[in-house]
Amino acid sequence: AIYNSFAELPQNLTFDFVIVGGGTAGNVVANRLTENSSFSVLVLEAGPSPEGLINHTVPFFNIFLRSENPWDWNYTAVSQVGFNGRALHYPRGRILGGCSSMNGMEYLRGSSEDYDRYADVTQDPGWSWNGIQPYIRKNEHWTPPTDHHNITGQFNPAVHGFHGINSVSLAGFPSAIQNQVILTTQELAEEFPFNLDSNSGYQLGVGWEQSTIKHGKRSSSYTSYLGPEFIGRPNLHVLLNAQVTRLSQTASDPPEFLTVEFAESRDAPRLQVTASKEVIVSAGSLETPKLLLNSGIGNASDLAALGLETLVDLPDVGKNLSVMIMLNLAYFVNSTDTFDDVIRNVTRRDELLLQWTETGGAGLLGNGFGSHHIYTRILSNSTIFENSPDPAAGPNTAHIQSGTSNGNISPPPEGHFMSMSVTLNTPTSRGSILLNTTDGFDQPLIDFGALSTDFDIFALKEGIRSAQRFLGTRAWDGYILDSLNNITTSSTDAELEAFIHANSAPDGHIVATASMSPKAATHGVVDPDLRVKGTGKLRVVDGSILPFVPSANTQFAVYIVAERAADLIKAAW
Numbered sequence: 001a002i003y004n005s006f007a008e009l010p011q012n013l014t015f016d017f018v019i020v021g022g023g024t025a026g027n028v029v030a031n032r033l034t035e036n037s038s039f040s041v042l043v044l045e046a047g048p049s050p051e052g053l054i055n056h057t058v059p060f061f062n063i064f065l066r067s068e069n070p071w072d073w074n075y076t077a078v079s080q081v082g083f084n085g086r087a088l089h090y091p092r093g094r095i096l097g098g099c100s101s102m103n104g105m106e107y108l109r110g111s112s113e114d115y116d117r118y119a120d121v122t123q124d125p126g127w128s129w130n131g132i133q134p135y136i137r138k139n140e141h142w143t144p145p146t147d148h149h150n151i152t153g154q155f156n157p158a159v160h161g162f163h164g165i166n167s168v169s170l171a172g173f174p175s176a177i178q179n180q181v182i183l184t185t186q187e188l189a190e191e192f193p194f195n196l197d198s199n200s201g202y203q204l205g206v207g208w209e210q211s212t213i214k215h216g217k218r219s220s221s222y223t224s225y226l227g228p229e230f231i232g233r234p235n236l237h238v239l240l241n242a243q244v245t246r247l248s249q250t251a252s253d254p255p256e257f258l259t260v261e262f263a264e265s266r267d268a269p270r271l272q273v274t275a276s277k278e279v280i281v282s283a284g285s286l287e288t289p290k291l292l293l294n295s296g297i298g299n300a301s302d303l304a305a306l307g308l309e310t311l312v313d314l315p316d317v318g319k320n321l322s323v324m325i326m327l328n329l330a331y332f333v334n335s336t337d338t339f340d341d342v343i344r345n346v347t348r349r350d351e352l353l354l355q356w357t358e359t360g361g362a363g364l365l366g367n368g369f370g371s372h373h374i375y376t377r378i379l380s381n382s383t384i385f386e387n388s389p390d391p392a393a394g395p396n397t398a399h400i401q402s403g404t405s406n407g408n409i410s411p412p413p414e415g416h417f418m419s420m421s422v423t424l425n426t427p428t429s430r431g432s433i434l435l436n437t438t439d440g441f442d443q444p445l446i447d448f449g450a451l452s453t454d455f456d457i458f459a460l461k462e463g464i465r466s467a468q469r470f471l472g473t474r475a476w477d478g479y480i481l482d483s484l485n486n487i488t489t490s491s492t493d494a495e496l497e498a499f500i501h502a503n504s505a506p507d508g509h510i511v512a513t514a515s516m517s518p519k520a521a522t523h524g525v526v527d528p529d530l531r532v533k534g535t536g537k538l539r540v541v542d543g544s545i546l547p548f549v550p551s552a553n554t555q556f557a558v559y560i561v562a563e564r565a566a567d568l569i570k571a572a573w
């Protein structure tokens with residue numbers, strides 16, 4: 001069951017596994033471990049349930065969850081030189097389901113080379129593209145779109161799972177720009193070939209957007225993995241409003257940390273629970289390193305500087321942070337059939353919400369805001385590669401990802417738009433998560449290290465130029481009127497660089513703060529079985545263990561990590 005307070009949790013329970021964080025990964029692990037009725041699991045989640053919160057359920061409304069709100073950790077990152085000194089709000093879900101309860105729902109797998117690289121750098125073939133195939137099938141439940149249109153030619157059924165837990169679907173509402181997008185793939189077929197399914201392992205080209213949406217409603221790790229058919233299991237317990245502040249050492253040689261300290265609020269008494277088998281930290285790429293550091297697991301000199309005793313000297317905790325960087329290009333269009341009015345006109349929004357409610361999820365609101373994804377590479381003879389090695393996982397892995405949308409997600413009061421995102425999928429800049437204080441309720445210092453390499457700036461410039469070539473085809477003639485951002489094909493390199501520093505931002509795809517590495521390696525934080533190095537009975541299972549971002553948004557990779565981790569844990573016990 002799900003409990004709102006510690007007082008509600010039956011006091012006679014004991015737990016084999018305690019999972020810190022009921023987010024994207026944590027709920028998968030909880031579900032899979034409790035398939036074994038002899039395992040008892042407690043999930044401790046800092047936030048509340050999304051039940052009844054319309055902005056979390058209506059897919060299109062995810063755009064209203066990007067600024068400060070009560071279901072967010074409301075982080076402010078440290079000011080970034082690469083962003084002209086801007087200190088940005090950085091959204092993360094503080095709610096059951098974690099970021100899967102508030103993200104953009106885009107379902108993107110990246111390239112097969114991304115996973116083969118994970119296998120290479122960890123020396124564990126289980127993380128390869130072939131190795132993860134069973135977990136793709138366990139996770140994915142392909143679902144028809146709400147309008148039941150003919151989806152032949154919009155995806156490849158052979159690469160999808162139809163019997164998994166988390167729903168994935170194509171949009172159930174046509175986008176007014178979809179024909180122009182497809183025409184562009186014909187007109188500039190060499191640079192932008194149509195790709196029947198960018199999720200096949202071969203991602204390059206232009207594919208239809210797939211989203212974690214079920215019948216016009218968000219499918220998150222909460223709605224799926226803790227769905228009604230699972231949550232009644234007598235061995236599955238989820239405690240909300242329980243923020244874990246520290247893990248306490250319970251054994252040495254190797255050190256174990258089976259006692260978990262948590263509290264319902266900053267000033268509330270600290271409570272404790274002890275697992276008998278393992279503690280699994282699934283608090284996400286920001287809170288996981290913070291928790292390890294607060295528990296004395298991390299770089300000895302960083303810990304000493306805060307007066308913390310080092311119990312396990314693990315220098316890479318919180319280091320190597322890698323995050324994708326994105327820009328949004330918006331263009332005035334010769335049409336009023338865009339979604340801009342849905343965002344700025346409450347009456348229009350209410351009409352559509354009524355339609356969504358009455359039809360059980362149909363219409364524009366039952367979808368995300370994108371239409372297609374475009375994956376491109378920087379040409380291999382490009383000058384940047386004279387001094388910077390190619391950071392992509394392989395020759396078929398995109399450096400840049402773009403998305404087309406029939407509107408602007410933050411439109412000015414007047415005008416109608418189409419927009420193209422430009423995202424750096426292979427960032428080479430690295431940042432860090434460090435403790436600011438030793439209070440588990442305080443925010444960590446989040447330093448993206450953004451745009452600190454020549455490659456990253458070069459790649460974003462190329463991404464803008466590529467978007468301009470995409471929109472410069474006959475397909476868009478007479479439709480695109482003007483650039484909202486004053487970025488044109490005659491903008492100079494210097495103007496593009498100024499635009500990038502002034503406007504780019506990290507997106508939600510952040511990894512590597514508790515990276516996996518080979519078993520014997522002294523670098524990294526977890527081994528390929530996701531055990532924290534130098535400890536016993538302690539694992540990390542979430543986005544933080546990925547040593548590189550895949551060349552795609554990260555929820556898919558996190559679901560797969562969690563599915564495989566659950567199997568590894570079951571096998572161990």
Ligand SMILES: Cc1cc2nc3c(=O)[nH]c(=O)nc-3n(C[C@H](O)[C@H](O)[C@H](O)COP(=O)(O)OP(=O)(O)OC[C@H]3O[C@@H](n4cnc5c(N)ncnc54)[C@H](O)[C@@H]3O)c2cc1C
Nearest residue numbers: 021023024025046098099104105106244287508543553555
């Ligand atoms: C705004 C936004 C949009 C995104 N859009 C997309 C998208 O469209 N497609 C895509 O693929 N990916 C997207 N992502 C990224 C993707 O959602 C994340 O990579 C993924 O969900 C992270 O999963 P996780 O399990 O690592 O962490 P989370 O899902 O963040 O889970 C961590 C959980 O732990 C809880 N927690 C943290 N600390 C504690 C503590 N001390 N005690 C108790 N509980 C704690 C949190 O509240 C949270 O529930 C987006 C992310 C954001 C923020």
